[in-house]
Amino acid sequence: MHDTFLRQLTPSQKKAVLHVEGPLLVLAGPGSGKTRVIIYRIAALIDSGIQPYNICAITFTNRAADEMRQRAAALGASGGAHISTFHSLCVRILRRYAAQAKVQSNFSVYDDSDQKRCMKQAIKDCELDSSNFPPGRMLDAISSLKNQLIDADTFKAGVADFFSKILAEIYVRYQKLLSERNGLDFDDLLMKTAFLLRDSGDVCGELGERFKFLLIDEYQDTNHAQYTIARLLVSRHNNICATGDPDQSIYRWRGADVRNILAFENDWPDAKVVRLEENFRSAAAILEKADNLIAYNQKRKEKKLIPTKPYGKDVLVESFEDEVAEARAVAQQVKELSDKGASLSDIAVFYRVNAMSRGLEEAFIRHKIPYQVVRGIEFYRRKEIRDLLAYLKVLVNPDDEIALLRIINTPARGIGKITIDRVHSYAGRCNISVFEGLKKVEHIEALSKGAKAKLSAFADMLDEFKKDIDGPRFHGDRLVPAKAGIAPLAQRVFDESGLAESLRSEGADGQNALENVNELINSITAYDQQAEEPSLLDYIQQISLFSDVDGYDTSSERVALMTLHAAKGLEFENVFIVGVEHGLLPHERSTAGENDDELEEERRLLFVGMTRAKTGLYLSYARYRTIRGQMLRTIPSQFLFESGCDFAESASSCHSRESGNLYHDDNGNDNRSVPYFTVGQLVRHDSFGLGRVKEFIDMGEDSVVIIKFNTGRTKSLMVKYAGLSKMDGL
DNA sequence: CATAGCCGCCTTTTT
DNA sequence: GGCGGCTATG
Numbered sequence: 001m002h003d004t005f006l007r008q009l010t011p012s013q014k015k016a017v018l019h020v021e022g023p024l025l026v027l028a029g030p031g032s033g034k035t036r037v038i039i040y041r042i043a044a045l046i047d048s049g050i051q052p053y054n055i056c057a058i059t060f061t062n063r064a065a066d067e068m069r070q071r072a073a074a075l076g077a078s079g080g081a082h083i084s085t086f087h088s089l090c091v092r093i094l095r096r097y098a099a100q101a102k103v104q105s106n107f108s109v110y111d112d113s114d115q116k117r118c119m120k121q122a123i124k125d126c127e128l129d130s131s132n133f134p135p136g137r138m139l140d141a142i143s144s145l146k147n148q149l150i151d152a153d154t155f156k157a158g159v160a161d162f163f164s165k166i167l168a169e170i171y172v173r174y175q176k177l178l179s180e181r182n183g184l185d186f187d188d189l190l191m192k193t194a195f196l197l198r199d200s201g202d203v204c205g206e207l208g209e210r211f212k213f214l215l216i217d218e219y220q221d222t223n224h225a226q227y228t229i230a231r232l233l234v235s236r237h238n239n240i241c242a243t244g245d246p247d248q249s250i251y252r253w254r255g256a257d258v259r260n261i262l263a264f265e266n267d268w269p270d271a272k273v274v275r276l277e278e279n280f281r282s283a284a285a286i287l288e289k290a291d292n293l294i295a296y297n298q299k300r301k302e303k304k305l306i307p308t309k310p311y312g313k314d315v316l317v318e319s320f321e322d323e324v325a326e327a328r329a330v331a332q333q334v335k336e337l338s339d340k341g342a343s344l345s346d347i348a349v350f351y352r353v354n355a356m357s358r359g360l361e362e363a364f365i366r367h368k369i370p371y372q373v374v375r376g377i378e379f380y381r382r383k384e385i386r387d388l389l390a391y392l393k394v395l396v397n398p399d400d401e402i403a404l405l406r407i408i409n410t411p412a413r414g415i416g417k418i419t420i421d422r423v424h425s426y427a428g429r430c431n432i433s434v435f436e437g438l439k440k441v442e443h444i445e446a447l448s449k450g451a452k453a454k455l456s457a458f459a460d461m462l463d464e465f466k467k468d469i470d471g472p473r474f475h476g477d478r479l480v481p482a483k484a485g486i487a488p489l490a491q492r493v494f495d496e497s498g499l500a501e502s503l504r505s506e507g508a509d510g511q512n513a514l515e516n517v518n519e520l521i522n523s524i525t526a527y528d529q530q531a532e533e534p535s536l537l538d539y540i541q542q543i544s545l546f547s548d549v550d551g552y553d554t555s556s557e558r559v560a561l562m563t564l565h566a567a568k569g570l571e572f573e574n575v576f577i578v579g580v581e582h583g584l585l586p587h588e589r590s591t592a593g594e595n596d597d598e599l600e601e602e603r604r605l606l607f608v609g610m611t612r613a614k615t616g617l618y619l620s621y622a623r624y625r626t627i628r629g630q631m632l633r634t635i636p637s638q639f640l641f642e643s644g645c646d647f648a649e650s651a652s653s654c655h656s657r658e659s660g661n662l663y664h665d666d667n668g669n670d671n672r673s674v675p676y677f678t679v680g681q682l683v684r685h686d687s688f689g690l691g692r693v694k695e696f697i698d699m700g701e702d703s704v705v706i707i708k709f710n711t712g713r714t715k716s717l718m719v720k721y722a723g724l725s726k727m728d729g730l
Numbered sequence: 731c732a733t734a735g736c737c738g739c740c741t742t743t744t745t
Numbered sequence: 746g747g748c749g750g751c752t753a754t755g
Contacts, residue, residue, distance in 0.1 A: 061745075087745050112744085136740080186745055254744065353742055355746090416731045545745065565743045587742055605743080628741070629746050 005040055005075070009033075016274040017041045019241075020048055023234075023268035025219075025261075026243040029305055030290075030611035031281025031571065034243055038215060039068060041241065043075045045213055052080035056211035056233075059085055060218040062546055064569055082211070086226050087545045090189040093196070095541070097203050101196040106537055108183040108393055108400040109544035113381075115139055115185050117402055122174040126166075133170065142171050146187035147223040147255035149194055151175075180433070182399040186545075190225035197232035208236040218569070219244035219264070223255035231267070238268060246301065247294050250565060250605050252597070262301075279305050279611075281571055283312025286617045290610040293643040297600045305611075315610075315617045317645045319636070322624040323356070323579070327363035330576050333618065334369055334559055337574055344370060346573035348560040350609045352585045356578065357561050364559065372553065374562035380546065384503060384513040385520055389543065391493045392486075395466055396540045398435035405434070408458060411502035415458065419451045465493055485528035486539050490521050564609045574616035577609050581621045582635040582716050591715075606639050619645065638706045638716040641695040675719065675726070677705050682727040688715065690727065 006014060013033060016026045017040045028034035038057065046052055059065040065084050072081065082089070091109065098105035110118065119135040145155055152175045156168035178185065184192065197204045214234050216222065219242035222230070234240040242264055249258040265271050279287055284307035291305045320326040334347055349360055357373050364371040379385060387410050393403040405424075409415040426444045427437035437444070438459040441452045494500050494517060503510040503517070528534050560572070564585075579585060586602035610617055621636050677683070681693040683705075691709035695716075705724070706716040717724070 085745070131739090134740085189745090251744075253742080355741080412732070414731070418731085563743065584742095589742060601743095626746095 005043070009037075009040065010276075010278060012274055012276055012278075013037050013040075015272075016241075016276070017044050019272055019274070020045065021239060023238050023264075023271040024241040025264045025268075025271050025273045026241065026276060027261075027273065027303075028243055028245055028276040029279060029303065030245065030248065030608070031279040032276035033280055034217075034276060035064075035068070035071075035569075037276070038217060038241075038243060039071050039075060041215065042072055042081055046081075050213060053082075054210065054212040055081040055215070056089070056213070057081060057083045057215040058089065058217065058230075059083065060221060060569065061085065062088065064217070085545065086222075086229065087186060087189050088542060090193040090229070091541045091545070093193050093207065094184070094189065095537070097196060097200070100200045100203050101192050103184065103192060104182050104397075106182065106397045107541070108181065108397045108403065109189070109541050110178065110183045110185045110402075111544050112139075114183065114402050118177050118181070118183070119170075119174055122170050122177055125173050125177075126169050128166065128170070133166070138167065138170055138174075141167055142174065143187050144255055145171065146191045147225050149191055149225055149228060151191065151195075180399065181401045182397050183402075187225070190223075190229065194225050194228045194232070197229060204232055205236065207233055212237055213239045213241070215241045215243070217243050218248075220246050220249040220258050220261045221251040221256040222260050224257055224260075225255075227257070227260045238270075240268065247297075247303065247604055248568065248608050250568065250601060250608055252601050277304060277306050278308050280308050281614055282307070282611060283309050283613075283615050285312050285314050286610060286613050289315045289617075289643040289645055290607055293603060293610070293639055294607045296642045297603055298596065299600060312615055315619060315643070315645050317580075317640060318618070318620045320620060320622045322631075323359045323622045323626065324363075326578055326620050326622045327359045328366075329620070330360065330578060330618075331363040331367040331369055333576070334364075335367055337616070338369070342573060344557045344559050345554065347576075348562065348567065348570070348572040348574075348612065349576040349578060350562060350564045350567050350612070351578050352564060352587055352605075354563055360561055360578070364561075370556075370558040371561055372556065372558045374560050374566050379516070379519075380543070382513070382516055384499070384517055387499055388490065388494055388517060388520065389540070391465075391497055391499075392490060392536060392540055394435070394462060395493075396537050399433045401434050407497070411498045413458065413498065414454050415451070419447065419455070422446045422451075423455065461497065465489075465496075485525070485534060486536050487521055487525040487528050489536065490524050494521070564605045567609055567612050571612050571614060573614045574618070575609070575613035576618045576620070577606070578620050579622065579625070580606070580619050580637045580640055581625065582637050584625070584634075585637050585639065603639060603642075606637075606643075610643075635704050635716055635718055636697065638695070641697070641706055641716075676703075677719070677724075677726075683707060683724045684727055685709070685717075685722060685724055691715075 006017075009017060010033075013036075016024065016037050019041075026034065026037065028037070042055055042057060045055055057068060059068055062085055065088070069083050072083070094101050094103055094107070095105045108114075116135050116139065119139050120130060123130045123133050123135060123138065152168070152171040156172055159165050159168050178188070197207070211233055214230060216230055221244070230240060242261065244261050246258050246261055249256060249261075252258070265273065282290075287305045287307045294300070318329065320329055330349060334344070337347060338344055351357065351360070354375060357375070361371065361373065380389070387407065390403040390406040390410075393400050394407060398404070405420065408420060422444060423437045423441070424434055426440075426446075427434045430437070430440075432440075438455055441447060441455045441459075444452070447455070500514070500517075503513045506513070524539065527539055531538065560570075564577070583591075585606060586599050590598035590602050619640065621634065621640070623634060624631055625634050626632070677693045677696040679693055679696065682690065683693060684690055685707070688707075688709045691707040693705055694708050695706040697704045697706075703719045704716055705719050705722065707724075709715065
C-alpha cells in the first residue's frame with residue numbers, strides 16, 4: 001500500500017483499511033469517508049497479495065457500484081474484484097447454478113409492473129375480488145414473507161387465520177404463474193439464492209472459495225434474506241467487512257432490519273469494530289442541527305457527530321405561502337448561488353415524495369436553470385423503451401408471457417384481443433406457453449384464416465431475429481454471447497419489428513420516442529464495451545435491476561432533484577429540503593402505527609438528507625400545499641423544532657407579512673383566539689391522554705403545539721383543532 | 731379490429 | 746391528479 005494513500009487517512013480509517021483477516025464492522029457516521037475507506041481497503045487487500053478475483057464488494061445501488069469501480073480503478077485496484085449490488089450478484093449466481101437452484105438460467109427478472117400484472121392474474125385465478133384483496137397490498141405481504149425467507153409452501157403449511165389462508169392461496173398461485181413464465185421477482189432473486197446456499201453445501205463452498213473477502217456497504221439496510229446470503233457466503237472464512245450507520249437506516253418498510261448491524265458483534269463474536277465518527281463533509285452548524293434532530297430517536301445507540309469543519313452558515317429555515325412560492329424561492333436561491341460562482345452540479349433539492357418534483361421542475365424551467373430529476377426508472381418505464389426491451393426479453397425467454405403479450409400487437413399488426421384470447425386459451429388447454437401456441441396456430445380451429453397468417457408472420461419474425469443474429473444461442477443450457485454485441489441486434493429488432501416505422505409516423509412525440517430509443521441503444525453499446533461477459537441474456541437480466549439513482553449523472557452542470565431516499569450516499573455543497581411539513585415529513589402514512597418506529601425512520605430520513613450538505617442547508621415548508629388537487633393548510637414538521645433550527649420567527653414574520661397582523665396589533669397586544677402554551681405545560685387531549693408540551697410555535701390562530709404524550713408518542717397538533725386542556729403542574 | 735374517450739382506482743419511499 | 750382498463754363507436 002502506498003504511503004501516499006495511507007497518509008490521507010485518520011488513525012481509525014487506517015485501522016479499517018489495513019485490517020485483513022476476520023470479521024470487521026465499520027460503524028461510520030455521515031461524511032466520515034466511508035466510501036474511501038472501502039475502496040482503500042480493497043486496494044490494501046490486493047496489496048497484501050489477495051487476488052482481486054477473490055474480493056466481492058456489495059453496494060446498495062448500481063450507481064454506487066459504478067462509482068466504486070471507477071474509483072478503485074483510479075487507484076489501480078479494479079481488475080477483477082466483483083463490485084455490484086446484492087440483486088445483481090444473485091442474478092449471476094442463479095444463472096450459474098441454475099440447476100441446483102431449480103430455476104432455468106434464462107429467467108426473466110420481473111419488475112414491479114410485471115409483478116402487479118401477475119398478481120392481478122393470481123387473484124383472479126383464486127376467484128377473489130381484487131377490490132377486497134388489493135394487488136399492491138398482497139405483493140407487499142408476499143414481499144415481506146420472501147424477505148423473511150418463507151416460501152409459499154412453508155407459509156401455507158403454517159397459517160391458521162382466515163386472511164392468511166387466502167394470502168397463502170394467492171402466494172402459491174402467484175409463484176406458480178411466475179414459474180410458468182420463467183420469471184423471478186426481485187425478492188425471489190434473494191430468496192432463491194439464500195435457499196441455494198443453504199441447501200447446497202457444494203455451491204456454498206465453491207462461492208465461499210471464490211469470494212474469500214466479502215465487503216458489504218450500507219449494512220444497516222440489509223434485510224433478512226441478504227443477511228442470510230452474507231452469512232452463508234462467509235461461513236467458511238468469516239472474512240466479512242460490513243460498513244454502515246444505524247442512524248441512516250431508511251428502508252425498514254422494504255424489509256431492512258437494522259438489527260443486522262446492531263447484532264453484528266453477536267453474529268461474529270471475534271469481530272473487530274472500528275468507529276468513524278469524525279465528519280469531514282459538513283459545516284459544524286449543519287451537524288449540530290442534524291445531531292439535535294437524531295437525538296430525539298429513542299431506539300438508538302448514543303453517538304456523536306464530530307465536526308472537523310468550522311461552524312459556517314446557520315441552517316436556514318423558511319416558510320412560504322404555497323408550494324409554488326416555495327419552488328420559486330428555491331429556484332431564485334439557486335440562481336443567486338450560481339451567480340456567486342457555485343456549480344449547479346453541487347446543488348441538490350430533496351423532497352419526500354416523487355410527485356413533488358413537478359412543481360420544482362416548472363420553477364426551474366421558468367428560471368432557465370438546468371436540472372435533472374434523479375429517477376432513472378422514468379427512462380425504462382417509457383413505452384417505447386419497454387416495447388423494445390420486451391422484444392429482447394421474448395428472444396431470451398419465450399415463456400415470458402407478459403413480454404410476449406405486450407409485443408404481439410405492438411406496433412399494431414392486426415392481431416386483436418379476440419385472436420389473442422383464442423391463442424391464450426388454446427395454450428392454456430394444451431398446457432403449453434403462448435409462444436408455443438404461436439407455432440401451432442394451424443391447430444387452433446377458432447381462428448380465422450387471416451388471423452392465422454398474421455400470427456404465423458409474427459412468430460416467423462421472432463424466429464428470424466433469433467436465427468439470423470450472431471448469437472446469442474443456447475449451447476446446452478449456456479447462452480453464447482453475441483459476437484457483434486447486443487446493440488446491433490437491438491437496432492435490427494427495432495427497425496424490422498416495425499417499431500421504428502410506427503414511431504416515425506407519429507410526429508413530434510414519436511420523434512422524442514425515437515431519440516429515447518437511440519439513447520437506449522447507445523447505452524447498450526456502452527454495455528457491450530464494458531461488460532465482463534456481454535450477452536443478451538446478461539443484459540436483459542441486469543437491465544431490470546437498473547433504476548432510480550443509477551442514471552444520475554454527477555458530472556453534468558445541472559441541479560439534482562431527488563427524493564430523500566435517493567439522496568443516500570451522495571453529498572452536495574448546497575442542499576435544499578422542501579416540504580418539511582407534518583404529514584409529508586413525517587409522512588402521514590408513517591404516523592398511524594401504534595409505536596414510534598416509523599416516525600423514527602422518518603426522522604432518520606431527514607437526518608440523512610441534512611447530512612448530505614457540506615456548506616449550505618436550506619429547509620422550507622409551505623403554509624398551503626395542493627395535495628391530490630386539494631389545497632390544504634399545513635403544519636410545520638415537528639422535526640424543525642427538534643433540530644433546534646431557528647425558525648419560529650420566520651414563520652410568524654411570514655405570516656404577519658401576508659395576513660396583516662391578524663393576531664397581534666402593532667402594540668403587541670394580544671387579540672388571539674387560541675391560548676398560549678409554555679414548554680413543560682401539562683396538557684390533556686381527548687384521545688391521546690396526558691402529555692407535556694415540548695414546543696409551542698406561535699402562529700396566532702394557526703399556532704402549533706408539539707406534545708410528548710405519556711404513551712411515548714410525540715405529536716404536533718394545531719391548537720385550534722386539538723381541544724387541549726391545560727392541567728395544573730404536578 | 732382500432733381508437734377515443736370516460737370512469738374509477740390509487741396515491742411514500744425502491745432493489 | 747394521473748394512469749390503466751373498459752366501453753362505445755367508427
